[in-house]
Amino acid sequence: MATLKEIAEIVGVSKATVSNVFTKKKKVSPEITKRVLEVCEQLNYYPNRMAASLTTKKMNIIGLLLNDEGQFIKKYQKELIGGVFLAAHRNGYRVLVDMCSLDNKEVYNSLITGSEPMDGTIITAPFKHDERIRIMLEKNVPFVLVGRPPAEFGEDVLYVDVDNIGLVYQTVQRLVSLGHRHIGLLNSHPDTTISSDRLTGYKKALLENGIPCDDSLVYYTDNTAATGKVAAAELMSVHPDVTAVIACSDDVAVGVYEVIKKLGISIPKQMSVVALGGDDYIEMLKPRLTTAMIDYNLMGMEAVGLLLKKINKQPINSNKVITSINIIEGNSIAAVI
Missing domain, CATH: 3.40.50.2300 (Response regulator)
Known part of the structure; x- marks a missing residue:
C-alpha cells in the first residue's frame, strides 16, 4: 500500500499537509484536499487512525452518552445527535454513541472511565450526586454536560443548557x-x-x-x-x-x-x-x-465546540453556553372564566 510520503511527492506537498487533510489538525485548501483525496483513491490508500493516534495522542473520537428513556429514541435526542455529528464531522472527529439508565454501571465503566478509545465525552441529563461526573473529574477525562451540573461539583464544569x-x-x-x-x-x-x-x-x-x-x-x-x-x-x-x-x-x-x-x-x-x-x-x-x-441541534453543536476546546487545551471564555427557547403558540391556553 502507498505511504504518506509517496502521496505527498505525487501531489507536491509535505507529509504534514497530507496528514492534515485527514486529521483536520490544520486547515488545508479545498484544491489541495481534493488532489490528495484523488491520489489516495488512485493508490487505494486509507489512513490508519490507530497508527495516527500514537503520534498525535488523540483518537479523534468523542463519546455521546444519552439517557435511556424508553423503547424509542426521542425526537429531542435525534436532534441532539444530529448537532453533535455535524459539528464533530466538521472538525474531523467521529462520534461513539451509547445509552444508559441511572444505574447502568457498565456504561459508566466504558464511556466514562476512558476504557473506550475516545478523547472526551458529552453527557446528557445530569442529576444530583451524578456518579458519571465524579468519575470523569477523578479520571481527568474531558467532558461537557448537556444540562446544568449539580452545585456539588463546583462552577468549573463545562455545560450547555437553556434557562x-x-x-x-x-x-x-x-x-x-x-x-x-x-x-x-x-x-x-x-x-x-x-x-x-x-x-x-x-x-x-x-x-x-x-x-x-x-x-x-x-x-x-x-x-x-x-x-x-x-x-x-x-x-x-x-x-x-x-x-x-x-x-x-x-x-x-x-x-x-x-x-x-x-x-x-x-x-x-x-x-x-x-x-x-x-x-x-x-x-x-x-x-x-x-x-x-428548544433547539437541541444547536445545543449538540455547542457542546462539541466546548468539548474540543477542552480537549485541545484552548482558551474557554465561559464554562457555559445558554441557548434560546422559542414558544410555539397553540390553542391550549385561555383565561379563567
Missing part, C-alpha cells in the same frame, strides 16, 4: 395573568437538575404573585405519556380546583390531554395546558398544544 428557571417562571407568570391560581406542574425525574431548575422557576413565580406554594400540586414523571396520564389523573382527583397544568414535555402532555378529555373537561375553556419541550405530538393534539421549542 429552565426562566422558562417556567415566564410560563407561570403568563398563566397567573390569565387568572389562574391553582396550577399543577408535572415535572420530569426528581433527581435531575432540569427538574430542580423548573421547580425553582415555578415557586418563584407563585411567590411573587402572593400564591402559596403547594407541593401537592407538583408531580414527577419519566417523560412518557403513560406516567403523564397517571400523574394528571391523581392531580385532578386530589385538586379538582386546578385550572392549568404545566407538562414537562409534549409526551407527558399527551397523557394529560387523555385524562382531561376523559373527565369531560374542555381545553382551554375549562383547563389550560402548556408543555415545556417540543416533541412529535404537537400536531396530533387537539386543540393544538402551546409548547416550548
Whole structure:
C-alpha cells in the first residue's frame, strides 16, 4: 500500500499537509484536499487512525452518552445527535454513541472511565450526586454536560443548557395573568437538575404573585405519556380546583390531554395546558398544544465546540453556553372564566 510520503511527492506537498487533510489538525485548501483525496483513491490508500493516534495522542473520537428513556429514541435526542455529528464531522472527529439508565454501571465503566478509545465525552441529563461526573473529574477525562451540573461539583464544569428557571417562571407568570391560581406542574425525574431548575422557576413565580406554594400540586414523571396520564389523573382527583397544568414535555402532555378529555373537561375553556419541550405530538393534539421549542441541534453543536476546546487545551471564555427557547403558540391556553 502507498505511504504518506509517496502521496505527498505525487501531489507536491509535505507529509504534514497530507496528514492534515485527514486529521483536520490544520486547515488545508479545498484544491489541495481534493488532489490528495484523488491520489489516495488512485493508490487505494486509507489512513490508519490507530497508527495516527500514537503520534498525535488523540483518537479523534468523542463519546455521546444519552439517557435511556424508553423503547424509542426521542425526537429531542435525534436532534441532539444530529448537532453533535455535524459539528464533530466538521472538525474531523467521529462520534461513539451509547445509552444508559441511572444505574447502568457498565456504561459508566466504558464511556466514562476512558476504557473506550475516545478523547472526551458529552453527557446528557445530569442529576444530583451524578456518579458519571465524579468519575470523569477523578479520571481527568474531558467532558461537557448537556444540562446544568449539580452545585456539588463546583462552577468549573463545562455545560450547555437553556434557562429552565426562566422558562417556567415566564410560563407561570403568563398563566397567573390569565387568572389562574391553582396550577399543577408535572415535572420530569426528581433527581435531575432540569427538574430542580423548573421547580425553582415555578415557586418563584407563585411567590411573587402572593400564591402559596403547594407541593401537592407538583408531580414527577419519566417523560412518557403513560406516567403523564397517571400523574394528571391523581392531580385532578386530589385538586379538582386546578385550572392549568404545566407538562414537562409534549409526551407527558399527551397523557394529560387523555385524562382531561376523559373527565369531560374542555381545553382551554375549562383547563389550560402548556408543555415545556417540543416533541412529535404537537400536531396530533387537539386543540393544538402551546409548547416550548428548544433547539437541541444547536445545543449538540455547542457542546462539541466546548468539548474540543477542552480537549485541545484552548482558551474557554465561559464554562457555559445558554441557548434560546422559542414558544410555539397553540390553542391550549385561555383565561379563567
